[in-house]
Amino acid sequence: MEFDFLAPVNTEILDFISGLSSQQLGSKIVLHTEKQFPDVNKIKIALIGVLENRGNNTSISEVDLMAARKELYGLYPGNWDASIADLGDILAGNTVEDTYFALRKVALALIKKKIIPIIIGGSQDLTYALYRAYDDLEQMVNLVAIDSKFDFGKESEEVSATSYLTKIIIDEPNNLFNYCNIGYQTYYNSQEEIDLVEKLFFDGYRLGEVSNNISISEPVFRDADLVSLDLNSVKSADSGNFVSFSPNGFNGKEICSLSRYAGISDKVSLFGIFNHNNSVQESVIIAQIIWYFIEGFHYRSNEYPFGSRENYLKYIVPLEEEELVFYKSNKTDRWWIEIPFISNGNNKLKRNTLLPCSYEEYLAACNQELPERWWKAQRKNII
Numbered sequence: 001m002e003f004d005f006l007a008p009v010n011t012e013i014l015d016f017i018s019g020l021s022s023q024q025l026g027s028k029i030v031l032h033t034e035k036q037f038p039d040v041n042k043i044k045i046a047l048i049g050v051l052e053n054r055g056n057n058t059s060i061s062e063v064d065l066m067a068a069r070k071e072l073y074g075l076y077p078g079n080w081d082a083s084i085a086d087l088g089d090i091l092a093g094n095t096v097e098d099t100y101f102a103l104r105k106v107a108l109a110l111i112k113k114k115i116i117p118i119i120i121g122g123s124q125d126l127t128y129a130l131y132r133a134y135d136d137l138e139q140m141v142n143l144v145a146i147d148s149k150f151d152f153g154k155e156s157e158e159v160s161a162t163s164y165l166t167k168i169i170i171d172e173p174n175n176l177f178n179y180c181n182i183g184y185q186t187y188y189n190s191q192e193e194i195d196l197v198e199k200l201f202f203d204g205y206r207l208g209e210v211s212n213n214i215s216i217s218e219p220v221f222r223d224a225d226l227v228s229l230d231l232n233s234v235k236s237a238d239s240g241n242f243v244s245f246s247p248n249g250f251n252g253k254e255i256c257s258l259s260r261y262a263g264i265s266d267k268v269s270l271f272g273i274f275n276h277n278n279s280v281q282e283s284v285i286i287a288q289i290i291w292y293f294i295e296g297f298h299y300r301s302n303e304y305p306f307g308s309r310e311n312y313l314k315y316i317v318p319l320e321e322e323e324l325v326f327y328k329s330n331k332t333d334r335w336w337i338e339i340p341f342i343s344n345g346n347n348k349l350k351r352n353t354l355l356p357c358s359y360e361e362y363l364a365a366c367n368q369e370l371p372e373r374w375w376k377a378q379r380k381n382i383i
Contacts (some may be wrong), residue, residue: 002109003040005102006048006088008032013069013086015355025084025291026073032088044082045294046110046117047072052099052189053122055161055197056275060243063122064278065089069152070288078295096159100129106134118290123161124151124274127228130276131168131176133270134225140177142267143168144224146205146258148185148233148249161275169200177380179219182258183207183233183250201376207248215358218240219373221261222334222356226270229259229289230281244246252285254290263296266303301332324374326362327354336361339377 009031017026029047030038030264039047052062069086090106093099103119107130119130121169127145134141144164145151153163155170169177178281180203186194197204203220211215221227235249250258262268271293273286315326336354361371 002105003037004107004340005089005090006032007091007205008034008039008088008372009069009086010066012066013073016070017073019176020073023076024073025075025077028077028084029073030083030085032086038085038087040085040113040115042083042111043085043115045084045297046115047084047086047202047290048106048117048119050103050119051089051123052092052096052097052103052126053214054092054096055123055125055159055164057160057162058277059245060122060277062278063092063276065120065276066241067283068120068276068279068286070285072290075287075291078298080294080298082298084294093095096125098177100126100132102233102283104130104133107270108136111137117270118293119272119274120276120286120290121269121272124228124230124272125159125161125164126274127226127272128159128164128167130226130228130270134175135173139175139225140366141225142173142178142180143176143226143228144180144182144234144262145230146182146250146255147228147230148183148246149188150181150184151195152193152196158218175226178202178223178377180224181205182217182220183210185248201379203376207250211250211254214254216360217258218261219335219356219361220360221258221265221268224262224268225269226272226285227262228272230276231277231286234285235268236379238280239285241277242281243277243279243286250285252288255285256288259289260292260296263293264301265296266300286326301329303329303332303334315362317362319365319368319370322370324365324371326357326365328362333359336360337361337365337371337374339374 020026041145049065053063103116151165153166159165159167182205185207194286233249234255236246238252242311310331312327317324337357339353339355
């Protein structure tokens with residue numbers, strides 16, 4: 001069984017939860033203990049720790065999630081009805097590849113059961129294992145990374161927290177349809193890397209862009225399958241991470257808003273939080289990030305994929321060389337743009353598909369401006 005890779009929750013956590021009130025989150029979750037394993041047929045969200053940090057080139061060799069769990073379980077839930085389980089931890093294997101294998105198997109088993117895993121990790125290269133979990137599902141994958149860096153590396157370089165993206169792009173089978181970085185800081189990325197993102201028709205949003213208008217990221221999450229959050233993308237004044245000091249980054253409110261966007265997306269099926277430095281201070285922001293993801297999950301509107309077209313208004317915008325088709329939801333007022341299927345025998349898209357977009361992109365189209373994300377999606381479909 002895939003779940004044999006999971007070690008039970010530490011008894012110290014059980015003792016902590018026993019001292020909580022019945023209203024706090026810790027009293028409302030199901031736990032993997034020495035005596036019992038949760039019935040996975042009755043849960044919707046699963047929390048899993050991964051005690052693997054060999055991909056980080058830091059002095060932090062071990063991963064300690066004790067404080068993060070205590071902070072989370074001491075919070076009060078919202079008006080939630082989905083059952084949540086803490087399935088315990090995946091221990092570091094003899095090799096990093098062993099850990100990847102275990103994480104991939106566990107994540108795949110949960111996704112197949114329509115359970116959303118929330119992964120709290122050590123090093124962010126664990127994102128590679130989560131990406132590989134989709135191999136058996138035979139689907140294209142959209143990856144969103146909330147990160148100050150693109151995490152490219154040399155082809156010959158071993159996979160690490162700062163180079164895992166190269167392995168995702170190069171390794172077969174190549175199921176990556178789109179990668180989007182939210183919050184990159186230009187001075188941490190070479191111009192060559194920024195150019196490569198453009199060349200591959202991927203998306204990148206600078207920290208300043210998102211901080212000035214955080215809602216521009218919502219359509220990105222709406223189209224994501226896997227979201228990987230690097231805690232170093234949060235500025236140290238708000239995260240409490242003074243081991244890897246970051247004077248700039250998202251503030252606490254912004255990172256929680258992004259987490260909520262990820263949770264509210266009907267499509268997101270995996271959410272990972274990485275590069276924890278084990279400090280009690282950083283555990284506070286981790287707990288609140290998870291809380292907002294779960295809160296967002298409870299406001300999912302089940303608009304993806306489309307149900308009845310009667311629930312949407314269709315807008316056709318003629319341009320000089322194209323005719324763009326937009327849809328607006330009557331339920332949430334959210335927008336989509338249609339990407340037409342082009343038959344050339346080598347398509348990643350097999351039919352007309354709908355790309356989440358913003359109202360501003362619709363207005364731009366009305367002013368004869370072709371939406372950049374639409375154009376990039378078209379290019380990836382043709383190549």
